[in-house]
Amino acid sequence: MTAPRTLLINPTVTSRSSARFPLGLLQLAAALDRTGSSRIIDGNVDRDFVNDSLRAMEQERFDAVGVGVMGGPQVATAIAVSKAIRASFPLVPIIWGGYFPTLHTDAALAAPYVDYAIRAQGERTLPELVAAIVDDEPELGHIGGLSWKRAGTVVHNPTRPIMRHDPAGLLPYDKLGDPRRYLARTYLGQRTVATQAAIGCRYHCTFCGVAAMFNGATHLPPAARLERELAYFKHELGADSVQYFDHNFFDREVDMLPLLEVMARFEMPWWCFARSDALLKLSEHAWKLVRRSKLRMAYIGAESPSGQMLHDIRKGTRPDQTLEVVELCRRHGVIPELSFMVAPPENTEEETERTFEFIREMKRVNPQTEIVIYIYTPLPEHSRHEKDRARRPGTPLLDIDGKPVVFPATPDEWAQPQWVDYACHMDAPWLSERLRRRINDFVTVLRCRYPTVQDMRAPPWAKRRLSAMAGWRYRFRKYDRPWELNLANRLVRLRMPQVSGL
Structure with a gap:
């Protein structure tokens, strides 16, 4: 055969x-x-x-x-x-x-x-x-x-347990033609490579597809495998920095130390996903390795200033930990990139305004903090892992008219613009047009007042000018209809990390 x-x-x-x-x-x-x-x-x-x-x-x-x-x-x-x-x-x-x-x-x-x-x-x-x-x-x-x-x-068929499958050597990068065309100029370096060391995440956040995919399983790689990959990236491809796509890079410290030791030897600036509670638990020895390995930015899911909401979405962290980790990152020279989810189905406007104020507090504690804002769009009940569905049934979702949200039943329906936006956490059926505009206006003022350091395209003078223009609006909370910022941004076109990534 x-x-x-x-x-x-x-x-x-x-x-x-x-x-x-x-x-x-x-x-x-x-x-x-x-x-x-x-x-x-x-x-x-x-x-x-x-x-x-x-x-x-x-x-x-x-x-x-x-x-x-x-x-x-x-x-x-x-x-x-x-x-x-x-x-x-x-x-x-x-x-x-x-x-x-x-x-x-x-x-x-x-x-x-x-x-x-x-x-x-x-x-x-x-x-x-x-x-x-x-x-x-x-x-x-x-x-x-x-x-x-x-x-x-x-x-x-029955669900298959998640396992780690490591090939004997490198992944078959040669199947992609010239692997060097996947290196990119980013905030981290001139030739940033993307990889994934660990797979899975041990948490069960209700909005996250990783929870449904891996059901709390996480598997770290052997240190030898990571060393083999980094050596190939640096010495064969010429990469000078790394973007790690691990779902939650910092897991248990005892398991992470061998990997951090490898990364410290290569000294390639890096970016990763992280959790505030995991970073707060790191020992001084671990932070020493983090500094030596040149961690530049950590994307942290802050999600909400509401302890109740964090509990309801099974995040497993607290708002006070977000405040602590912002200060901790400042002391260690790491930029925290915080993601927030606004407009939840319940108390939609109140929670959104509360989140805006919490973001301002983050900026007071550490002005370098990067902010990424999404709409909270929980997974449909059928999308949650089967064990989660049985153990913790979700609350029915209602649209702006109070009717149950009916999710698409085919790929063609999921490809419609409103459902693409839902999947990307950009819009939700329970948002009013007024609140939708309010969120967009706040994001415009915030990103003009504090342009992201990830923006390698806009000239520094243009970012300074936009920041100055947005200053009075941000200071006095005059977010509505920032027409002059929208006009200026058509020329400068500031980068939006939640759309374009690193």
């Missing part, structure tokens, strides 16, 4: 300049290549990825096509490539994996252009599925983490 061959596609979701390694597909390729072979097409660097996918399938034999799909804007491009493949190669199975089919499995399989959905981790499920597909009489019931169609109904 010929070894199975799989085409892996990363649909376009960002600009070329913002493209980073498609780490999920690289992990899948490493797993597939143990028993077969694979090819990767990355729509973030290949803008004609739909036609190139079709050409690849005309020129080579593929037993299956795997499409990685995040929620939000990537759904539309995933639909486009899947429909094109189904029209030209109707017999080739199409498999969706990633966050979208994990959170919205039934919606994914409602599409005629999706044959299989892989829930959560795919490094074991995908190779088993592809091997079964090439069998004349495939048996699918034993494949954990797989959802599939049988006689017009959807079958959900």
Whole structure:
């Protein structure tokens, strides 16, 4: 029997300049290549990825096509490539994996252009599925983490436990062509590389897809693996800084110390996701390694100044810890990048205004604090991990008219603008137009008054001018209709980290 061959596609979701390694597909390729072979097409660097996918399938034999799909804007491009493949190669199975089919499995399989959905981790499920597909009489019931169609109904196989799968050597970066084109000029350095050391997060925040994907599991890499990766990035690719995509970089200190020691030897400035409580627990020895390794910025989910809301969303942190960590970061030369979620379904306006005041307090404590503001959009009940659904049923969500929110039932519906905004925490059905404008105006005044240090495009003089223009509005809380700032920003075009990333 010929070894199975799989085409892996990363649909376009960002600009070329913002493209980073498609780490999920690289992990899948490493797993597939143990028993077969694979090819990767990355729509973030290949803008004609739909036609190139079709050409690849005309020129080579593929037993299956795997499409990685995040929620939000990537759904539309995933639909486009899947429909094109189904029209030209109707017999080739199409498999969706990633966050979208994990959170919205039934919606994914409602599409005629999706044959299989892989829930959560795919490094074991995908190779088993592809091997079964090439069998004349495939048996699918034993494949954990797989959802599939049988006689017009959807079958959900049992969930597969999360495990860490490390290839013997490096990930197959050569499948991407020249890996150096994924290095970017950022606040951290001239050639920033993106990677992921640990996977998962031990917490169960109700708004976070990671909780549904990993259900509280987290796995750190061996120090030798991290050292191997960093050596390749620095000495082979010429990278000078690192952006870590770990869902929660600082886990337990005893497990982190070997990794920090490796990073301290390479001294490559870095950025990561972190939690306030984890940073506050670090010993002086750990902070010494953090300083030596050159941590420049930590993205911390502050979320809310309300202890009750933090409890309700199962964040596991407190507002006073946010205040403490802002000061702690200042002392250690680390810029805290705090994310806040405004406009919750209950007490929407009051909680939003309270958050604005808390943000001002953060700026008083540490003016260098970066602020990122999102709309609080909790996961639909069907998207939460099955164990969470059984243990802690969520509160029904109501729209602006007091009617139950009805979530989309197909990928095409999820690709509509209002649901893309919901998935990206940019809008919600319970927001009034007045509050929506109030939030946008506050964000405009705040980002003009305190332009992000991540902005490498706008000239310093322009940022100083905008900051001065916004000064009186920020000081006197005159946020409404900042027409002059909107006009000036059309020329300067300040960077928005919540949209463009690092």
